[in-house]
Amino acid sequence: MNKTLSDWKAILIFVGPALLLYTLVLLVPIVWSLGYTLYEGSPITGFEFVGIQNYLRILQDPTFLKALWFGTKFALVVSTGQVILGLLLALLYHFYLKNSSALVRTLIFLPVVLPTVAVAQMFSKMFAIAPQYGLVNSLLHNMGLDGYIQPWLGQADTAFWIIALMEIWKAMGFYAILLYTGLVAIPDETLEAARLDGAKGWTLTRFIVLPLLAPITISSLIFSLNGTLKVFDTIVALTNGGPGTTTTPLTLLMFKTAFTYSEYGYGSTIALGLALQCLVVTLLIVWRNRNGGQ
Amino acid sequence: MKKATLTALSALLLIGMTSTASAQKKTVTFLSGQNEDVGYTRIISDLAKEYQQKTPSVVYEYQNNTTNGTQKLQLLANSGNLPTLYSISEPTLLVQLYNKGEVADLEATFKKLGIYNKLNPVAVNINKKLTDGKLLGLPLELNIEGIWYNKKLFKESGIKEPKTWDEMMSAAEKFKAKGIQPFSASGDQKWPLTRLIGGYAARKYGADVMDRVKAGTLKLTDPGFIEAARVVQDMGKKGYFGQGVNTIDYDTAVDTFLQGKAAMFYMGSWVLRDLNDEKRNKIGAANVGFFNLPNVTGGKGSTSDWSINTGLTVAVNQKQNDAQLGNWLKYVFNSYANKSMADLGMLTGFKVSKMPKNVPTLTSMTQKKLNAAKNGYLWWEGLFSAKATAVSWDNVQPLVTGDLSPEEYMQQLQNALK
Numbered sequence: 001m002n003k004t005l006s007d008w009k010a011i012l013i014f015v016g017p018a019l020l021l022y023t024l025v026l027l028v029p030i031v032w033s034l035g036y037t038l039y040e041g042s043p044i045t046g047f048e049f050v051g052i053q054n055y056l057r058i059l060q061d062p063t064f065l066k067a068l069w070f071g072t073k074f075a076l077v078v079s080t081g082q083v084i085l086g087l088l089l090a091l092l093y094h095f096y097l098k099n100s101s102a103l104v105r106t107l108i109f110l111p112v113v114l115p116t117v118a119v120a121q122m123f124s125k126m127f128a129i130a131p132q133y134g135l136v137n138s139l140l141h142n143m144g145l146d147g148y149i150q151p152w153l154g155q156a157d158t159a160f161w162i163i164a165l166m167e168i169w170k171a172m173g174f175y176a177i178l179l180y181t182g183l184v185a186i187p188d189e190t191l192e193a194a195r196l197d198g199a200k201g202w203t204l205t206r207f208i209v210l211p212l213l214a215p216i217t218i219s220s221l222i223f224s225l226n227g228t229l230k231v232f233d234t235i236v237a238l239t240n241g242g243p244g245t246t247t248t249p250l251t252l253l254m255f256k257t258a259f260t261y262s263e264y265g266y267g268s269t270i271a272l273g274l275a276l277q278c279l280v281v282t283l284l285i286v287w288r289n290r291n292g293g294q
Numbered sequence: 295m296k297k298a299t300l301t302a303l304s305a306l307l308l309i310g311m312t313s314t315a316s317a318q319k320k321t322v323t324f325l326s327g328q329n330e331d332v333g334y335t336r337i338i339s340d341l342a343k344e345y346q347q348k349t350p351s352v353v354y355e356y357q358n359n360t361t362n363g364t365q366k367l368q369l370l371a372n373s374g375n376l377p378t379l380y381s382i383s384e385p386t387l388l389v390q391l392y393n394k395g396e397v398a399d400l401e402a403t404f405k406k407l408g409i410y411n412k413l414n415p416v417a418v419n420i421n422k423k424l425t426d427g428k429l430l431g432l433p434l435e436l437n438i439e440g441i442w443y444n445k446k447l448f449k450e451s452g453i454k455e456p457k458t459w460d461e462m463m464s465a466a467e468k469f470k471a472k473g474i475q476p477f478s479a480s481g482d483q484k485w486p487l488t489r490l491i492g493g494y495a496a497r498k499y500g501a502d503v504m505d506r507v508k509a510g511t512l513k514l515t516d517p518g519f520i521e522a523a524r525v526v527q528d529m530g531k532k533g534y535f536g537q538g539v540n541t542i543d544y545d546t547a548v549d550t551f552l553q554g555k556a557a558m559f560y561m562g563s564w565v566l567r568d569l570n571d572e573k574r575n576k577i578g579a580a581n582v583g584f585f586n587l588p589n590v591t592g593g594k595g596s597t598s599d600w601s602i603n604t605g606l607t608v609a610v611n612q613k614q615n616d617a618q619l620g621n622w623l624k625y626v627f628n629s630y631a632n633k634s635m636a637d638l639g640m641l642t643g644f645k646v647s648k649m650p651k652n653v654p655t656l657t658s659m660t661q662k663k664l665n666a667a668k669n670g671y672l673w674w675e676g677l678f679s680a681k682a683t684a685v686s687w688d689n690v691q692p693l694v695t696g697d698l699s700p701e702e703y704m705q706q707l708q709n710a711l712k
Contacts, residue, residue, distance in 0.1 A: 129538035151538030243691035
């Protein structure tokens with residue numbers, strides 16, 4: 001085995017084709033896209049070299065900073081919600097519902113397989129104010145709470161929470177199943193031993209279950225944060241970034257900049273910003289986990 | 295060996311035949327963001343199919359574009375694959391393409407074909423404004439914009455057609471007090487709200503207001519513009535647009551008016567399609583009136599200036615502009631105006647030579663107003679870049695809810711103009 005691994009020819013034959021493919025379909029486009037950040041223009045007018053101008057612009061661009069902040073806030077709220085609710089659901093499946101959890105699991109998992117646009121359509125109808133009151137506003141009306149009736153998706157602050165709610169509702173089933181598989185993998189003997197030592201309820205969860213579940217929780221967090229930082233379809237379908245630009249994340253800003261305003265160079269710079277944001281968040285979690293584990 | 299030679303010969307022959315056939319055959323492709331069975335796409339498709347029956351060598355093909363139009367056109371232009379006709383929503387891109395020799399100068403083309411006199415001069419002038427003084431888009435529609443109102447509701451409340459902006463606002467206040475929504479508007483579409491800002495500015499500064507902004511002699515941060523933004527903001531804050539205006543889509547806005555739930559509705563004459571539709575129009579065509587945006591006290595503009603446009607721009611590919619296409623254009627645009635009027639009651643930028651007998655009353659009323667229009671001005675964002683247009687649209691939502699001040703609205707827009 002060692003002999004094969006030190007044989008350059010063998011390495012070339014085994015790794016070469018995959019590496020070539022990887023370079024062609026992944027590395028080249030990434031580097032190409034990075035190259036665009038130094039240019040400005042469109043395919044029609046031609047590209048002009050502008051040096052680091054796009055980078056200087058991005059640092060002073062209030063729209064970019066606003067989108068960056070919105071994305072960060074959104075990712076924090078939604079990821080916390082998705083992972084914590086997912087964890088609670090997993091614990092519920094495993095410890096309380098035990099074998100009868102199949103139906104509940106299916107129901108909670110259902111939104112994961114529904115197309116986002118369909119879910120968004122449902123949410124926008126639920127929170128509608130016109131032409132008819134949606135579910136929420138009719139309920140408020142029937143309960144005599146007319147003062148609370150409002151255009152939920154037409155105001156920046158309420159729209160934020162509704163988008164977050166939908167994103168959590170849609171994906172928590174996925175994280176519940178993911179964490180559930182982790183729970184199932186914890187050996188019964190370990191739990192039994194802990195119980196014999198007198199651990200139960202919260203103590204058992206805090207000192208036995210959660211530490212054993214940590215690797216999968218970390219993976220879930222990374223999945224969730226990266227997914228929510230790159231949120232696009234939910235927002236396009238629910239508010240299209242509005243009212244104004246108050247619910248515009250970096251993905252939507254990048255899309256609009258590149259494909260609506262035809263500023264391809266600046267669009268690429270925003271894309272780079274987004275990639276860096278995802279990278280930083282992921283590294284932070286990994287680093288925190290390593291330090292925590294030691 | 296003999297067999298091989300024979301195969302090679304017949305293959306050559308086949309290639310020869312197909313190439314001569316393709317030289318005679320021509321495909322006219324129309325790429326549009328609009329469905330084929332409505333409005334101008336329907337008229338063009340019908341006429342093109344007629345022509346294809348008479349001249350089978352010119353094949354017509356319709357393509358519906360459902361994706362981002364600007365991006366698609368850029369890709370097609372870059373690979374030299376632009377269709378024969380295509381709708382293009384961005385005048386700046388159209389000029390860029392013209393400068394690269396991709397877009398036909400329609401004034402020259404139509405003059406050469408001898409059909410330039412078919413065009414309505416008002417439509418030509420307004421269209422030329424968009425593209426640096428050249429006629430690059432077909433004026434497939436001719437729209438005027440103004441306020442449609444519910445005559446019955448006006449009569450019941452004892453209100454007359456307002457002559458000044460203040461009168462319009464006091465009418466709105468009366469309707470609101472009676473529990474009737476004064477204006478129906480789609481804030482989800484955003485542009486129906488910015489049109490009011492633009493309209494006010496045109497009354498304040500005159501019909502050439504946006505040309506002066508483009509030339510730099512007027513700044514959007516000047517007091518008149520801030521006043522315009524404040525007026526529209528007040529309308530929103532006072533609830534004149536109803537509840538949740540920013541979530542209301544176009545069709546809901548139309549239906550709110552057509553079901554008698556709103557007294558007034560700012561919209562272009564393309565809405566005649568819905569107003570003339572008996573199934574949708576619950577208030578009845580006889581109860582619909584139309585007036586131009588009223589005067590502003592001390593303003594330079596007047597109600598003889600109308601917001602006029604020629605609909606979504608459709609350009610013709612210069613690279614395919616040959617004799618065959620010339621004949622096709624001649625055939626289609628000779629009958630375009632008459633057919634649009636007869637089939638759809640649609641006003642176009644082409645002259646109608648034979649007025650059909652059964653034109654709907656509302657259509658002929660609008661036509662009369664259009665004929666009497668002295669001055670035309672473009673919509674608020676007509677001369678803006680794609681970026682400035684987006685800033686104007688996006689910011690109008692927080693403006694009408696009071697989350698953005700009129701000063702900030704105009705300041706951000708002025709910054710985006712650079």
